[in-house]
Amino acid sequence: MSERVVTQNFGNEKAKEIATYESLGGYQALRKAVKMSPDEIIAEVKKANLCGRGGAGFPAGVKWSFIPKDAQTVYMVINADEGEPGTFKDRWLMHWDPHRLIEGACIAAYAIRSHKIYIYIRGELIEGARLLDKAVAEAYDKGYLGASMAGSGWAMDFVVHRGAGAYICGEETALLNSLEGRRGWPRLKPPYPAIKGLFGQPTVVNNVETLMNVPSIIERGGQWFADLGVDGDGGTRCAAVSGHVKSPGVYEVPVGTNLRTILDQYAGGMRDTPVKGVIPGGSSFPVLTNEEIDVPWANSMMRNDKIRSVEVRPGQPFLWGGGKELKSGPGSGAIIVMDQSTDMVRACARIVKFYAHESCGQCTPCREGGHWVATIVQRIADGNGKPSDLEMISSAAGGIGGTTICALGDAVSWSVLGFLTKFRDEFIAKVSG
Amino acid sequence: MSLEFSAESKERIAALLQKYPTKMAATLPVLWIAQEQFGWVSEDAVRLVAATLEVPESHVHGVATFYTMYNKKPVGRLHIQVCTNISCMLCGSDGTLEAFEKRCGLKAGQTNEDFTLQEVECLAACGTAPAVQINDKYYEPVQADDVPALVDRLLAETKEGA
Numbered sequence: 001m002s003e004r005v006v007t008q009n010f011g012n013e014k015a016k017e018i019a020t021y022e023s024l025g026g027y028q029a030l031r032k033a034v035k036m037s038p039d040e041i042i043a044e045v046k047k048a049n050l051c052g053r054g055g056a057g058f059p060a061g062v063k064w065s066f067i068p069k070d071a072q073t074v075y076m077v078i079n080a081d082e083g084e085p086g087t088f089k090d091r092w093l094m095h096w097d098p099h100r101l102i103e104g105a106c107i108a109a110y111a112i113r114s115h116k117i118y119i120y121i122r123g124e125l126i127e128g129a130r131l132l133d134k135a136v137a138e139a140y141d142k143g144y145l146g147a148s149m150a151g152s153g154w155a156m157d158f159v160v161h162r163g164a165g166a167y168i169c170g171e172e173t174a175l176l177n178s179l180e181g182r183r184g185w186p187r188l189k190p191p192y193p194a195i196k197g198l199f200g201q202p203t204v205v206n207n208v209e210t211l212m213n214v215p216s217i218i219e220r221g222g223q224w225f226a227d228l229g230v231d232g233d234g235g236t237r238c239a240a241v242s243g244h245v246k247s248p249g250v251y252e253v254p255v256g257t258n259l260r261t262i263l264d265q266y267a268g269g270m271r272d273t274p275v276k277g278v279i280p281g282g283s284s285f286p287v288l289t290n291e292e293i294d295v296p297w298a299n300s301m302m303r304n305d306k307i308r309s310v311e312v313r314p315g316q317p318f319l320w321g322g323g324k325e326l327k328s329g330p331g332s333g334a335i336i337v338m339d340q341s342t343d344m345v346r347a348c349a350r351i352v353k354f355y356a357h358e359s360c361g362q363c364t365p366c367r368e369g370g371h372w373v374a375t376i377v378q379r380i381a382d383g384n385g386k387p388s389d390l391e392m393i394s395s396a397a398g399g400i401g402g403t404t405i406c407a408l409g410d411a412v413s414w415s416v417l418g419f420l421t422k423f424r425d426e427f428i429a430k431v432s433g
Numbered sequence: 434m435s436l437e438f439s440a441e442s443k444e445r446i447a448a449l450l451q452k453y454p455t456k457m458a459a460t461l462p463v464l465w466i467a468q469e470q471f472g473w474v475s476e477d478a479v480r481l482v483a484a485t486l487e488v489p490e491s492h493v494h495g496v497a498t499f500y501t502m503y504n505k506k507p508v509g510r511l512h513i514q515v516c517t518n519i520s521c522m523l524c525g526s527d528g529t530l531e532a533f534e535k536r537c538g539l540k541a542g543q544t545n546e547d548f549t550l551q552e553v554e555c556l557a558a559c560g561t562a563p564a565v566q567i568n569d570k571y572y573e574p575v576q577a578d579d580v581p582a583l584v585d586r587l588l589a590e591t592k593e594g595a
Contacts, residue, residue, distance in 0.1 A: 085518045085555040092560075123502045124556055126569045159452045164461050165502035167554060181453075181460030181488075183499040199454055242520035242559035249560050283519055334559065336520055350519050354554055360499075 003228055005236050006212040007252040009097045016131060018138040021099040027144055029215035033107040034152035036218075041111040045214065047222030049234030054079055054170070054207030055282060055332040056407075057233075057299045060108075060214075066194035067112045067202045075203040076109035077179065078119040078211060080128075081163055081170040084282035085354060086334030089238035090208040092250045094121075094128045097212065098135035104211035106149060106156055107218060112204050115155045120175050123164040132160050167358040171406045172205040174360065185360050186406035209238055209333070229255030233298045237330065241267040243337035256296040263293070263337060273340035277422065281331025283351045284411035286310045286418025287344075288328055301329045310414070311421045312398040313391065318417050320401060326414060344426045348419035349374070349381040355412045366409035369400040373416055385431040393420060436481045442466050446485060456486045460496050464503055473504040501553075508549040510591045511584070513537070514566040515575075517552050520559035525576055529563045532580035547588060 009015035015024065033041055046061030067074055078101070082090040094101060105117050121129050136158050139145045149156040161179060163169050169178045173187035176198050197203025213235055217225045226234035239251045239262050246268030253262055259280060263269065275290040280297065292307045301307060302324070309325040310318045317325045338347060356370035373396050379385050393416060401413030420427060438446065445466055449459050463486060467478040474497050482497075483490040497503045504512075513533055517526045530552060534540055537548040544550075558564035561573035567587060575583065 082557045083555055086520055086559050087555075088557045088559045091557045122557065123500070124566060127571070157452075162462065162465065164464070164500035166500050178461065179458065180455070181457040181486075181496065182492075183495055199458075240560060242562060243523045248562070279519075336523070336559070338523060342523065347519060347522070350517070350522050354518055357554060 005216045029218040038111045044222040048217045048225035053209035071202045073201045074114040075198040076114045076117045077205045080121040083167040084332040086336040087332040089240040089250045100212045104214035117158045168360045241335045244339035256298045259293040259297045277338045279336040282334040285331045286328045313394040344423040345381045349377040363404040365400045365403045436477045512549045514551045514553040516556045516564045518555040521563040524562035526563035528577035532577035
């Protein structure tokens with residue numbers, strides 16, 4: 001089994017207690033970090049090529065470096081609003097090792113010269129919030145939080161804040177609005193949170209897993225972490241595998257591990273019948289066919305020639321972000337596995353229904369388009385579709401991506417067009433019934 | 434009918450306000466406290482939260498109705514939320530939901546004295562699908578066959594506690 005950076009305490013019920021965490025070497029990285037300068041920490045994390053684990057994959061060290069050096073009040077926010085269908089790694093990470101998260105967040109906050117950490121944990125995770133409350137209280141007692149973090153003289157506060165049921169709050173600017181006590185409406189960017197974030201102040205928002213890598217990077221060095229992964233995409237990642245495999249679960253694998261290997265060697269292989277489709281990065285990301293999963297599970301999937309580009313309609317590539325062709329990616333770490341028994345039109349309908357429901361309602365293409373697409377895909381799944389519906393999906397879904405404030409609109413286009421491109425035959429069979 | 438926060442709730446709210454630079458930021462946590470004390474978030478509760486935080490009622494109403502976990506209507510003793518999203522669907526959640534409907538005598542979205550039954554979106558428990566949240570707790574996995582015994586047990590527990 002490969003190196004375990006963030007899941008090393010999985011299975012150890014005692015590790016969530018501070019005494020045990022400390023006895024296993026916990027909080028040593030924080031002690032080391034406060035003797036470094038903030039810039040040295042950022043340089044180490046940049047060297048590690050630690051890419052965000054929440055979905056977008058942006059390099060964490062680079063994000064931290066955007067905070068203006070002369071800012072008076074800076075906020076560190078942990079995004080624990082895990083809600084992308086298929087994703088459940090952050091829930092497990094917080095359950096097994098809450099102190100590693102607190103330690104990583106403290107180091108990150110110190111690196112961006114912040115004195116205040118907020119964690120936004122999704123409302124449903126009541127048990128997780130209780131565990132965090134307990135761990136935070138322990139960390140205050142031991143002096144890792146409070147007036148002088150680990151004896152450094154640097155004050156650090158940590159607030160656990162619960163969400164209340166809204167997928168959109170996982171989008172970082174919606175999360176900031178929600179933390180300010182408002183509806184979770186994404187903000188127009190720029191300004192980016194690093195310039196104008198929480199309460200109008202410079203803010204970094206990082207995913208749970210991203211921050212949990214930080215203690216080991218400080219202890220063992222950015223180069224060590226970078227070498228665990230692939231070019232420009234360092235370390236290990238938690239693969240949250242669900243669906244038709246024998247052993248669903250969270251498996252920590254080196255970035256760049258072959259996707260089929262994750263299914264076969266970590267998740268125990270298929271439960272009943274062979275693979276039909278795999279969504280490699282949470283339900284927003286385009287589905288792959290069985291022929292496309294012999295690829296490294298890394299952000300480089302977006303450029304992998306073995307993966308067919310998503311099309312708006314046959315022969316017309318769907319372009320995103322400056323004309324790039326859309327393939328797929330490891331996104332939020334969720335690998336959803338579907339076997340031969342799966343009705344792909346139904347699977348697609350279920351996913352679009354989710355996005356239609358979770359639209360915050362600000363942007364017309366997402367608010368209206370999501371429901372249109374959901375209605376059309378559902379009627380095809382129910383056997384009531386018409387051959388012209390396929391063009392209607394192309395037209396509607398193709399028109400949402402890139403036109404909205406946040407990526408939820410993109411997720412409608414990406415997921416639906418992914419299914420339609422890769423499993424078009426199943427859609428055709430249903431409408432020609 | 435106007436509502437009042439209990440002494441304990443008031444104490445919790447005072448502590449909360451220390452954690453944020455604005456009173457408005459406490460809107461979500463104070464709505465949680467209101468729901469815990471009153472069981473659901475009525476229009477009276479919205480008015481109370483607005484007055485407590487010195488923010489417009491319309492603001493609190495907008496927030497309370499945006500987030501799905503604030504109950505805008507009273508809920509049954511067991512608030513059953515069945516995830517039917519993709520991973521749960523692949524593992525049999527349609528059958529699970531149907532079994533709850535049969536056992537509770539309700540369709541998803543309905544409430545009676547004992548139960549509120551709802552279909553919910555992803556609970557972040559996809560590796561132990563199908564997942565169900567009942568009141569504060571997750572139950573995972575719950576297959577259709579598990580439903581009658583689970584409901585009987587929880588119903589007995591809540592009746593003992595009442």
